[in-house]
Amino acid sequence: MAASSPSRVAAPPHTAARASGRGAWIAVGIGVLVIAALFLIDALAPALFPTSLPTRAQDGLTLAISVLIESLPFVALGVVLSIVVQVWVPPGVIERWMPRRAWARRMVLSLLGMLVPVCECGNVPFARGLLMRGFTVPETLTFLIAAPIVNPIVIITTHQAFGFDDGILIARLLGGYAIANLIGWLYSRHPDPDGLLTDRFRETCALVLDEPGGRGRRSLAQFVIELRAVMPALVIGSALAGAVQVLIPREALLAIGSNPALSIVAMMALAMVVAICSNVDAFFALSFASTFTPGSIVAFLLVGPLVDIKMLALMRTTFTTRTLAGIVVIVVLSAFAIGTVVNLLA
Amino acid sequence: MGTRWLGVGLASVLAVVTLGLAFTGRLGLYINPDSAWFAVGMAVVVLIGAALSFALPLGAESDHGHDHGASAPAERGALRKERVGAAESGHHHPNHPDSATPDHAHPAHPAHPAALAATVVGGVAASGVVLLTLVLPPASLSAELAMSRDVGAPPLFAGSDAVALASTGDTASFGVGEWATVFATATNPDAFDGDTVTLTGFVTPGDGAAGGFDLTRLVITHCVIDAQPASIPIAASDALETGQWVTITGTVSSTADGRLQIDASAVEPIDEPTDPYEY
Numbered sequence: 001m002a003a004s005s006p007s008r009v010a011a012p013p014h015t016a017a018r019a020s021g022r023g024a025w026i027a028v029g030i031g032v033l034v035i036a037a038l039f040l041i042d043a044l045a046p047a048l049f050p051t052s053l054p055t056r057a058q059d060g061l062t063l064a065i066s067v068l069i070e071s072l073p074f075v076a077l078g079v080v081l082s083i084v085v086q087v088w089v090p091p092g093v094i095e096r097w098m099p100r101r102a103w104a105r106r107m108v109l110s111l112l113g114m115l116v117p118v119c120e121c122g123n124v125p126f127a128r129g130l131l132m133r134g135f136t137v138p139e140t141l142t143f144l145i146a147a148p149i150v151n152p153i154v155i156i157t158t159h160q161a162f163g164f165d166d167g168i169l170i171a172r173l174l175g176g177y178a179i180a181n182l183i184g185w186l187y188s189r190h191p192d193p194d195g196l197l198t199d200r201f202r203e204t205c206a207l208v209l210d211e212p213g214g215r216g217r218r219s220l221a222q223f224v225i226e227l228r229a230v231m232p233a234l235v236i237g238s239a240l241a242g243a244v245q246v247l248i249p250r251e252a253l254l255a256i257g258s259n260p261a262l263s264i265v266a267m268m269a270l271a272m273v274v275a276i277c278s279n280v281d282a283f284f285a286l287s288f289a290s291t292f293t294p295g296s297i298v299a300f301l302l303v304g305p306l307v308d309i310k311m312l313a314l315m316r317t318t319f320t321t322r323t324l325a326g327i328v329v330i331v332v333l334s335a336f337a338i339g340t341v342v343n344l345l346a
Numbered sequence: 347m348g349t350r351w352l353g354v355g356l357a358s359v360l361a362v363v364t365l366g367l368a369f370t371g372r373l374g375l376y377i378n379p380d381s382a383w384f385a386v387g388m389a390v391v392v393l394i395g396a397a398l399s400f401a402l403p404l405g406a407e408s409d410h411g412h413d414h415g416a417s418a419p420a421e422r423g424a425l426r427k428e429r430v431g432a433a434e435s436g437h438h439h440p441n442h443p444d445s446a447t448p449d450h451a452h453p454a455h456p457a458h459p460a461a462l463a464a465t466v467v468g469g470v471a472a473s474g475v476v477l478l479t480l481v482l483p484p485a486s487l488s489a490e491l492a493m494s495r496d497v498g499a500p501p502l503f504a505g506s507d508a509v510a511l512a513s514t515g516d517t518a519s520f521g522v523g524e525w526a527t528v529f530a531t532a533t534n535p536d537a538f539d540g541d542t543v544t545l546t547g548f549v550t551p552g553d554g555a556a557g558g559f560d561l562t563r564l565v566i567t568h569c570v571i572d573a574q575p576a577s578i579p580i581a582a583s584d585a586l587e588t589g590q591w592v593t594i595t596g597t598v599s600s601t602a603d604g605r606l607q608i609d610a611s612a613v614e615p616i617d618e619p620t621d622p623y624e625y
Contacts, residue, residue, distance in 0.1 A: 024401035031400030035393055038359060038480070042366040046483035053482070059491045065479050066376040066570035069367075072360050073388030080391065220402045223395045228353030235356060235472035241571065249494060280568035 056246050064242030067275065067310065068235065071121040075234060078122025079226045082129030086208065087218045094133075106142040106184040109135075110177055113147030120148035120278055120305050121234065124314040125226045131318070132205050137193035142184030144315070145327070148278040148305035149176030158301065161282035162289070167342060171298045175338040179302065183330055187323075196323040198316075204229065229317045237313030241275035244309065248273060260293050264339040267296040268332060271304035278305030295343030302335040347404060352469050356476050358396040361389035363479055371620070375484045377569040378625050486622040489548050489589035492564050492575040496550075521624045522547045522563035526576035529606045541598040543608060545578075546619060549586045552579055558607070559586060561594060566623045573623065582610035591618050 053061065085094070098105050116126065127144045131137065148154065150173060162168045187193065194202065204225055213221075267288070276284050281304050285297050305311070307328045315324055367373040368386050377385060520528075522545055528538065547563040562577040564570075580594060596610040 027400040028397050031397035034400075035358060035362065035397060038362040039366065042362050042480055045481035048481070055488045055490060058485050059488050061475075061478060061482070062376075062485050062487055063571050064475060065363075065484075068360055068476075068479070069364050069373075069376045069385060070381075070569035070571075072357065072364065072392070073385045076357070076388040076392050217402065220395070220399050224350065224353055224399050224402065226353070227357045228349045230353075231356040232352050232468050232472040235475050236468055239471070239475045245571070246491065274571065276572050277568060280572055283567045284572045284574070 110146030146180030237310035295339035
C-alpha cells in the first residue's frame with residue numbers, strides 16, 4: 001500500500017490514496033448495509049404478500065427458483081475461476097503446457113473438464129475467461145461442449161445410474177468427446193472465428209484488456225462484468241425452463257414411446273426442454289430406461305448438457321445466434337447418429 | 347447502475363434468498379440438502395464480492411475502451427492472436443488479424459434499437475423473476491404437477507439396493523420412493539406381505555382399484571426441477587381430496603394378481619410437512 005511507504009511516495013498521492021482508501025471502505029460499508037436490507041426484505045416481505053399465485057404459475061416459478069438456487073453456486077464458482085485464469089495466472093503458464101498442433105490442443109482442452117469441477121452453467125463464465133486470456137474460439141468451444149460430459153462427477157453419476165449396461169456410459173463419454181472435437185474442428189475451418197462472438201462480448205474483452213489498476217481492482221471489475229453477462233441469461237433461461245415444464249405436457253413427448261427413431265427425437269426434445277444439470281440427468285433418464293430405447297437415452301444424455309434451453313441462453317451471452325444454431329444442428333445430428341448406432345448394436 | 351443491478355444485484359438477491367432459506371431450514375424446498383453446503387458457501391462468496399464491488403466506482407468497469415470506439419474489438423482480436431500466435435504457428439490459420447477489421451468495426455456505442463430493446467425487455471423480465479423470488483414465500487410443487495409428471499414407468503432412483511435391503515426386512519427408514527421401487531421391482535411379492543408401514547405423502551387418484559387412492563411423494567435427486575413422482579397404491583375406505591397430505595399406517599399385502607398394495611388401518615389428514623420431498 002502506498003500509505004505504508006511515505007518516504008518513497010510524494011505527499012499528494014499519499015493523502016489521496018488514504019482518502020480514496022477511506023472512501024472505498026465507506027462504500028463497502030454501504031454495500032453491507034444494502035445486503036442487510038435485502039435480508040430484511042427477504043424475511044419480512046412474504047408476510048406482506050400472503051396471497052399465492054395460481055397453481056400453475058406458482059409451479060413454474062418454483063421450478064425456475066430451484067434451477068436458479070441450484071446453479072448460482074456453480075455460476076459463482078465459474079466466475080471465480082474465470083477471474084483466476086484472466087487476472088491471477090501469469091501469461092504463458094497454461095499455454096506452456098499445451099500441445100502446439102491445433103487439433104491436439106483441442107483434444108487436451110476437451111479433457112480440461114476432468115480438472116475443473118464446474119457443472120455446465122459455470123463453464124460459460126470460465127470459457128469466457130479462457131477466451132479473454134487468448135484461447136481461440138474453436139478451442140474454447142471444444143472445452144465448452146466437452147466439459148459438461150467428460151467430467152468426473154458426470155461419469156460417476158452416469159455409472160451409478162446405468163453401470164455399463166447397453167454401453168450407455170461409454171457411448172455418452174466417447175460421443176460427448178467426439179462431438180466437442182467435431183465442433184472444434186468445424187469451427188476452426190471458419191474464415192473468421194472472432195466473428196462467431198457477439199459484439200458485446202468483443203467489447204467486453206477490449207475493456208478487460210485495458211483494465212487499469214492492481215489485481216484486486218481488476219478482479220472486482222471482472223466479477224461485475226461476468227455477473228452482468230451471465231445473470232440475466234441464467235434467470236431468463238431458468239424461467240423459460242420452468243415455464244416450458246408447466247406448459248408442455250410431458251405425455252405429449254412420451255407418447256412417441258418405443259419406436260427406435262422417434263424415441264430418439266422425443267428424448268432429445270425432452271432433454272432440451274427440461275434443462276437438468278449434467279450431474280444428475282442420468283438419474284432422471286433412468287426412469288425412462290424401461291420404456292425408451294437405449295439409443296434414445298444416450299441421445300438424451302448427449303443433448304441435454306450441451307444445448308438445453310438454459311445453456312443456450314447462457315451461451316448467447318458470448319456466441320452469436322447463428323453460431324448457436326450451427327452448434328445445435330451439429331449436436332442434434334451427431335446425437336441422433338450415435339443413438340441410432342447404439343440402438344442397432346444394443 | 348443498470349450493469350450493477352443486472353449482474354451483482356441479481357446475484358446478490360439470489361444469494362440472500364439462498365441464505366434466508368438455509369437459515370430457516372427450508373433450502374430443502376428447492377435443492378437436495380446434501381448440496382446445501384456448496385450453495386451456502388458460494389452465496390457467501392457472492393455477497394462478499396458484492397459488498398466489495400461497491401468500492402469500485404460506478405461505471406469504472408466500463409470506463410476504459412470507450413475512447414477506443416470502433417477499433418477496440420479488432421484490436422483485441424489482434425491481441426489475442428499475438429498471445430497464442432507462437433503456439434499456433436505450426437497450424438495454418440485463415441484468420442489474419444487484419445481481416446477482422448472491416449466487418450466488425452461496429453461503433454461500440456449506438457447499439458441497434460432492436461438489440462437495445464431486447465436488452466431492456468430481458469433485463470426487466472429477469473429482474474421481475476428475481477424480485478418475485480425475493481418477496482413471495484417459498485412454495486412446494488403442486489399435486490397437479492406431480493400427476494402430470496407421472497409417466498407410468500416405475501421410478502428407479504433407489505436402484506436395486508432398496509430391494510435388497512427390503513428383503514432383509516429392514517424397512518424402517520423407507521419412504522414412499524423406496525417402497526414404490528420395491529413394489530415395482532420385487533420379484534417375490536410375498537416376502538413383504540404383512541410388513542407394517544407408516545408413510546406420509548399426498549393423495550392422488552388411484553388406477554381404478556375400488557375404494558383406494560395412490561399415496562404420492564415427489565423424489566428429488568438434485569433440485570426440484572428433476573423431481574419425479576413416486577406412488578404406491580393404498581386400499582382404504584376414506585374418500586380424500588387430491589393433493590391432501592396424509593399419514594397412513596397399514597400393512598403391505600399382495601393382491602390376487604400378485605401386485606403389492608398397502609391396506610391402510612389408519613389415514614390421518616395432516617398439513618403439508620416442512621420437508622415435502624424425499625431425496
